[in-house]
Amino acid sequence: MTRPALPDASVLIRTDYTDDVAWTELATAAQAPSEPDEFTANLVLVEGPAWDSISVDELLDQLGNSSTTYVFLADAESIAHPDHPILAVETSVVGRGQTVRVIASRMSSIENNLSLANMDFVEFVEGADADGVFRGF
Numbered sequence: 001m002t003r004p005a006l007p008d009a010s011v012l013i014r015t016d017y018t019d020d021v022a023w024t025e026l027a028t029a030a031q032a033p034s035e036p037d038e039f040t041a042n043l044v045l046v047e048g049p050a051w052d053s054i055s056v057d058e059l060l061d062q063l064g065n066s067s068t069t070y071v072f073l074a075d076a077e078s079i080a081h082p083d084h085p086i087l088a089v090e091t092s093v094v095g096r097g098q099t100v101r102v103i104a105s106r107m108s109s110i111e112n113n114l115s116l117a118n119m120d121f122v123e124f125v126e127g128a129d130a131d132g133v134f135r136g137f
Contacts, residue, residue, distance in 0.1 A: 002050070003050040003051065003054075003062055004048075004050065006046065006063075006066075006068065006071070007044050007046075008067070008068075009042070009043075009044045010041065010042055010043050010044065010070075010072070010111050010114070010115050011043065011044045011045075011046050011071055011072065012027065012030060012043045012044070012045050012046065012072040012073075012074060012086065012107075013046045013047070013051050013054070013059075013071060013072065013073050013074065014045070014046065014047040014051060014074045015051050015052065015053055015054050015073050015074060015075045015076075016052075016053070016074060016075050016076045016078065016079045017052055018076070018079060018080075019079050019080075022079045022080070022084070023047075023074065023079060025084065026074055026078060026079065026084040026086070026104050027045055027074075029084060029104035029105050029107075030043060030072075030084070030086060030104040030105075030107040031043055031107070032105070033108070034105065034106065034107075034108040034109065037108075039108040039109070039112055040108050041107035041108045041110075041111035041112065042111060042112075042115065043072070043107070043111060054073075056073075056087075056089055056097060056099065057097075059071060059073070059089065059091075060089075060091060060096060060097060063091050066091070068091050069090065069091055069092040069114070069121075070088060070089065070090055070091055070092070070114050070121060071088075071089050071091055072086050072087065072088050072089070072102075072107070072111075073086065073087040073088075073089060074086055074087075075087050077101075078101075078104075083103040083104065083105075083133075084103065084104035085101035085102065085103050085104075085133045086101065086102050086103075086104055086107065087099055087101055088100050088101070088102055088110060088121070088124065088134075090121040092121070095121055095122060098121060098122070098125060100121075100124050100125045100128050100132060100133075100134055101128070101132055101133040101134065102124065102133070102134040102135075103133060103134070103135055106134060106135060106136045109134075109136060109137070110124050110134065
């Protein structure tokens with residue numbers, strides 16, 4: 001399937017279309033100012049039928065040698081779970097395909113630090129709880 005090119009920005013791609021209300025909650029929480037610092041994740045929301053159920057491997061194939069270093073996916077688990085654990089995917093050459101989940105309310109922490117290159121993706125992987133979900137440092 002042909003998919004549109006992604007913008008050169010931090011993107012949150014909706015890949016699950018089973019619950020519009022949960023998607024709205026997830027997107028709102030992901031972009032809300034975090035407590036107590038009031039930082040916000042600067043996200044471009046990407047949705048549409050071309051992205052429905054895209055896998056990490058399909059996404060990586062689409063990106064090819066793109067300069068994009070990470071992407072966020074709102075997949076079935078993100079939509080269904082009350083904390084909305086968004087799937088972060090490293091797309092750089094170094095850790096290509098590595099993933100970690102981040103609860104929507106902590107998106108500013110990972111997005112801000114990755115977009116400014118203050119931290120590496122692996123630091124969020126290592127900072128995740130035993131269940132593989134990053135909930136903050």
